[in-house]
Amino acid sequence: MSRNGSPTNDSGVNRVSAVAVAAHELKSPLVLLRQLSLELAANDLSESERQQVVEQMTHVAEKAIRLTSDLTRAESQSTLFELAPVNPLDVARDVRSELDRLYKAHGRKLKVARIRHLPPVIANRDLLRRILLNFADNALHYGDIDGVVELQAQLIGERSTVRLSVRDFGPHMPIKHWRKLTSTLEQSQPVHARPQSSGLGLYISNQFATAMGGRIGAIRHQDGASFYVELPVSHQLSLL
Amino acid sequence: MTERVVVVEDDVWLAEHYLRVLRRAGYEAYHAAHALGAIDVIDDVRPHAVLLDVLLTGTTALALLHELRSHPDLADIPIVLATNLADQISLEDVESYGVKRILDKATMHPEDVVAAVRTVIQ
Numbered sequence: 001m002s003r004n005g006s007p008t009n010d011s012g013v014n015r016v017s018a019v020a021v022a023a024h025e026l027k028s029p030l031v032l033l034r035q036l037s038l039e040l041a042a043n044d045l046s047e048s049e050r051q052q053v054v055e056q057m058t059h060v061a062e063k064a065i066r067l068t069s070d071l072t073r074a075e076s077q078s079t080l081f082e083l084a085p086v087n088p089l090d091v092a093r094d095v096r097s098e099l100d101r102l103y104k105a106h107g108r109k110l111k112v113a114r115i116r117h118l119p120p121v122i123a124n125r126d127l128l129r130r131i132l133l134n135f136a137d138n139a140l141h142y143g144d145i146d147g148v149v150e151l152q153a154q155l156i157g158e159r160s161t162v163r164l165s166v167r168d169f170g171p172h173m174p175i176k177h178w179r180k181l182t183s184t185l186e187q188s189q190p191v192h193a194r195p196q197s198s199g200l201g202l203y204i205s206n207q208f209a210t211a212m213g214g215r216i217g218a219i220r221h222q223d224g225a226s227f228y229v230e231l232p233v234s235h236q237l238s239l240l
Numbered sequence: 241m242t243e244r245v246v247v248v249e250d251d252v253w254l255a256e257h258y259l260r261v262l263r264r265a266g267y268e269a270y271h272a273a274h275a276l277g278a279i280d281v282i283d284d285v286r287p288h289a290v291l292l293d294v295l296l297t298g299t300t301a302l303a304l305l306h307e308l309r310s311h312p313d314l315a316d317i318p319i320v321l322a323t324n325l326a327d328q329i330s331l332e333d334v335e336s337y338g339v340k341r342i343l344d345k346a347t348m349h350p351e352d353v354v355a356a357v358r359t360v361i362q
Contacts, residue, residue: 174291
């Protein structure tokens, strides 16, 4: 979508792909919910196991709801997104708080890197939050089981742009897989980027970033990956 | 002797579910979250069967199956695939990799996992 919300990449192929990826990715949480509910119904669980399974079912359902809500919003071409100066670190902290329970349920930790003097960006707070939620949710399923996931931020492009990244630490992604991911990101198509959850999340995130005049991207590290969104710095304060 | 099963599944909560179900049925069950780790676990545990997801983090199940077939001492371990892609995979196409059963995650019941493992070990 363009900054005013009109579609820029609306080919029939992309739409069909988006539906296919959405169907596939929504199938995984539904499959897990079904298995867990069958296990609950069999009544073979101890009380602590039962509580754990119920909590997992709640998280899985919430994730599926988030995905469908985001998809609805990404596909809503008539919506105008209000842009305003936003403190990106506030949004990162909100995301950390929002996912705290989910990360704890997985025995994982999501933290915000310490950054000082970061200027506000031109963004829609809710869309930026949803992008980071998508990245962080993806990292949860990709990184090492005991690993930390970090929300990072840096000023780039001669201080004209803020890059907000979600850095995970996990298996090295094969280069063939990586090339497919990055080329698909450039073409703004949905992609089965990783087995768990990220294909649709990346597609949605790309739609949201474009709507804010920004872009998303990814960096491959030896020990994991960073998925990032870049947004223009707000110069409103410098005009005062 | 208790029979051993390695579960290769990158969805941790689904893996925990499989482990609970298999342990309740009397198996020793172990977990690997991705294909690279799975080789090590399988090498250590020497399982009687492997329950394997197809779409794995980092690489696919096919790469793991290739790797297992290349080791004579691991090549005969029977494999059960549990996948969301069951309608796209025929047993004939993967039998040569040691796959004995394919379970459709969308329709299977917890007891189907136990039944499949029991069948391939026999």
